[in-house]
Amino acid sequence: MLVVDLHCDQGHAFEGWFASGDELLRQQQAGLLGCPVCGSHAVQRRPSATRINVSGAKGAGEPVMEPPTQQAVDGQALQAAYLQVVRQVLSQTENVGERFADEARRIHHGDAPERAIRGQATAEERAELREEGIDTLALPVPKGLDGPLQ
Structure with a gap:
């Protein structure tokens, strides 16, 4: 299993899991990779550190990899949490489109359910x-999530 850091041309960072490096390349060349935030297909692999499993390392002088910085973890966690909230809002609300202000007033005044x-x-x-x-709450919906939900 190959786990790599990816980014799109809009600067969004995310992780991808692939069976192999060849599979990553095949999907990239076929335009199958898409940013989960904006939907862009201009996705590139980011440089990433080699992952070394040191759970059994006991001796002095053995290599120890530092975990990702808290800032990187926090940024990734924040992005994932935001996407989860947006998906939940989209799945639990009715899209009234440009009639939003009128429909909100109708609901507020009891003229609509x-x-x-x-x-x-x-x-x-x-x-x-x-x-x-x-x-009201303005919630930007990333491109790619604004279509039909699956």
């Missing part, structure tokens, strides 16, 4: 909703 919705609204529309006591 209460439910979780999502859609698009301008900054001006969000400000007007806020003035009316209707709370």
